[in-house]
Amino acid sequence: MRMLSLSVTLAFGLSSAAAAAPCGNTSSGFNTWKADFAKTAQKAGVKQRGLQALAATTYSSATISADRNQKSFKYSLSKFMQVRGADTIIAQGRKRKAQNSNFYTxxxxxxxxxxxxxxxIHGMETAFGGFMGDTKVVSAIVTLTFDCRRSEFFEPHAIGALKLVDQGSISPETKGAKHGELGHTQFLPGNAMNYGVDGNGDGRVDFYNQADALASTANFLQQKGWQSGKGYQEGEPNYPVLKQWNAATVYQQSLAIMGKRIDG
Structure with a gap:
């Protein structure tokens, strides 16, 4: 009798595990999945405001469309730099460095x-804050976590976004890029949680404040292994760190080229 009871218990446990809401490649099942993901979020330390933000998210079709059509990273280096407006970024970048030399020093x-x-980075990501996105960050990142293509990659960033809501750094209405990146340099929310620093001394971290965003970007690169005084061109010690910011080879190459020309 105990053996039968144990078998039933095991079978029930397996069926419960199997009943966890699956990921999806369309909006179908999104709300069921969200209710299940709320348990994961709560275990990870997300509190009431974050959980409310999760419940309020909507499936972002624009995010999925953007995720399926990332063409620019397939361009040649010269084409990529042209599309990203490298010459303009360099020219404006030199002026910005001269105007704010103490800050950058x-x-x-x-x-x-x-x-x-x-x-x-600032120029490539948002044209120096000119356009920081038109998509709700929390809905975008939660949609990508639900989507089957890269669920595991985006889950920590979804948790990060919900924790940012908890601490008041963003709201459910905060807008960013199609993939949920936020602020002047387009941090993914999990990275924002881990590497955000107060750059203007007001006691809070706001990625929509330029000083905070740029200081956080520098902190991210340092924490990822940047060596002070070492070069960052291809073959130099800091070049591999650029991959930590963006995995696309053309992006890394462009960043190295533009950075050197801005620095002079």
Whole structure:
């Protein structure tokens, strides 16, 4: 009798595990999955405001469309730089460095990352804050976590987004890029949680504040292994760190080229 009871218990446990809401490649099942993911989020430390934000998310079709059509990273280096407006970024970047030399000098002194790299990232990601996105960050990142293509990659960033809501750094209405990146340099939410620093001394971290975003970018690169005073061109010690920011080879190459030309 105990053996039968144990068998039933095991069978029930297996069926419960199998009943966990699956990922999906369309909007079908999104709400069921969200209710299940709320348990995961709660175990990870997400609190009431974050859980409410999760419940309020909607499936972002625009995000999925963008995820399926990332063409620019398939361009040649010259084409990629042309599309990203490299010459404009370099010209404006030099002016920005000259106008804010103390700020960038202090960043390099603290984090070891030259101005050219930070400015090139700022220019490539949002045209120096000119366009930081039109998609709700929380809905975008939760949609990508539900989507079967890269669920495991995006899950920590979904948890990060919900925790950012908990601490008041973003709201369910905060807008960013199609993949849920936020602020001046387009941090994924999990990275925002882990590497965000207060760059303007007001006691909070706001990725929509330029000083905070740029200081956080420098901190991210330092934490990923950036060596102060070492080069960042191909074959030099800091070049591999650029991959930590963006995995696309053409992006890394462009960043190295633009950064060097901004730094002069």
């Amino acid at each position: 202090n960043l390099e002194r603290r984090y070891g990352v030259p101005a050219g790299v930070i400015i090139a």
